[in-house]
Amino acid sequence: MSEREGRERSATTGDPTPPHERSDPEDPTESEEGLWATFLAALRGDSVDLNTAPLKRAIILMAVPMVLEMVMESVFAVVDIFFVSKLGADAVAAVGITESLVTIVFTVAVGLSIGVTALVARRIGEGDPEGASRSAAQAILLGVVISLGIAVFGALRAEWLLELMGAAPAAVAVGKGYTQVILGANGIILLLFLLNAVFRGAGDAAIAMRVLWLANAINIVLDPLLIFGLGPFPELGVTGAAVATTIGRGTAVCVQLWTLFSGAGRIHMRLRHLKFDLPVMGRLVKLSGAGTFQTFVGVASWIAVIRILASFGSEAVAGHTVGIRVILFGILPSWGLSNAAATLVGQALGAGKPDRAERAAWLAARINLVFLGGLGLIFVIFAPWIIAAFGGDDLTQAYATEALRIIAAGFFFYAYGMVLTQAFNGAGDAWTPTWINVGCFWFWEIGLAWALALPLGMGPRGVWIAITVAYSTVALVSAYLFRMGRWKLKKV
Secondary structure: OOOOHHHHHHHHHOOOOOOHOOOOOOOOHHHHHHHHHHHHHHHHHHOOOOOOOHHHHHHHHHHHHHHHHHHHHHHHHHHHHHHHHHHHHHHHHHHHHHHHHHHHHHHHHHHHHHHHHHHHHHHHHOOOOOOOOHHHHHHHHHHHHHEEEEEEEHHHHHHHHHHHHHHHHHHHHHHHHHHHHHHOOHHHHHHHHHHHHHHHHOHHHHHHHHHHHHHHHHHHHHHHHHHOOOOOOOOHHHHHHHHHHHHHHHHHHHHHHHHHHOOOOOOOOOOHHOOOOOHHHHHEEEEEEEHHHHHHHHHHHHHHHHHHHHHHOOHHHHHHOOOOOHHHHOOOOHHHHHHHHHHHHHHHHHHHOOHHHHHHHHHHHHHHHHHHHHHHHHHHHHHHHHHHHHHHHHHHHHHHHHHHHHHHHHHHHHHEEEEEHHHHHHOOOOOHHHHHHHHHHHHHHHHHHHHHHHOOOOHHHHHHHHHHHHHHHHHHHHHHHHEEEEEHOOOO
16 A cells, blocks of 8 residues: 555544554654653743644643643642641631532633634644634633623622532631632633633643743742731731632733733734634634533533442542542643644644644554553552552541552553543544543443442442443543544534
């Protein structure tokens, strides 16, 4: 078969191997020096054409800052809880309950980000920076509109929302101000997510990383000052944590907007773009609606899993929580690889290179397999020692160890599932992974977890087996549908 025939076959059938195993013969990342140089280039945010650079180099350039961006986002919650815990259980409870309410905001933000990244990446790949700027502007307008309703309701009804979520009167009294600030300023959270999605879609992942470094640095400095009233700062208690976080994120949003309007990145937005463009807004809403529902499916399935586990006592839920937190932190690099694949797929399709889009996804999946497979092996072998670092009673540690081992055993499958579902999103085909999630999580995972745990008497172990089976199924179904190649025909 000739190379041309191989490309034609790939474009129609989705065959992930020909021509010549899709290798990059002069990829500078092959050597150790090349890897280090590429890593440094990723941190610097060197400007590279993602549609012509060797794929391994392009993936690393995008994945490194995306991983660090996600680490920075997770640091917000850790820092806040660290300082708030000094104020007592009621303060911590108020923060925890408010975070559960903010999950709605994060669900919308992640869903909108899927649509924004797909649109911007496609326009950049097409060589249409003006279209990318219009898409970015519509994302800002949509984020502002959505956040206004949440802000008004959250700020005015904070006390009622805390009571609705079962907070004790003392927790309501201590945490009402925290909830008001966080929900009232939810627009900052939305814009932070959306604008970073714009940068990722444009290939400016390093900018997204840096603004979160800035936001976290401000939050870390202001948290103790505003919570405890150090020096000239007022003592705001738990509300101080919300103010510090909002100032940090708000500053990051200001830097994002300055970068967009100054043209310091790949996208140069102007005031004329900030008017409603109904065709672009319609495409954004269509993509983001699917993305939001896709995120909601995952969140709802986790709630159902917790509900089943709750029937086996607090120790089972606590063990599950510890195990999952270890897993979520450990797989952050995998999310970076997955998001990198989404951007590369979107830009390659925009440039009329479906074969490159496909190669990017499969290569990112193979790299993820090496990382996640190795991590899963470490978790399985060293689970007792890892879990012991978190403390807790013997029963909780036993549950956490078992949860970590069983779920980590499926990492070899999930390495592909994570990347390929994001590749669909990057191609603008958000409904395919959405329906995969509905089938594998709502109709497969939840039912299987209930059946194994209760009627079949396996207890919490049955729930964790169901989780592993469900995520492995996601990987297999995603791989099959990705190979079919229909996502290459998606217009956005």
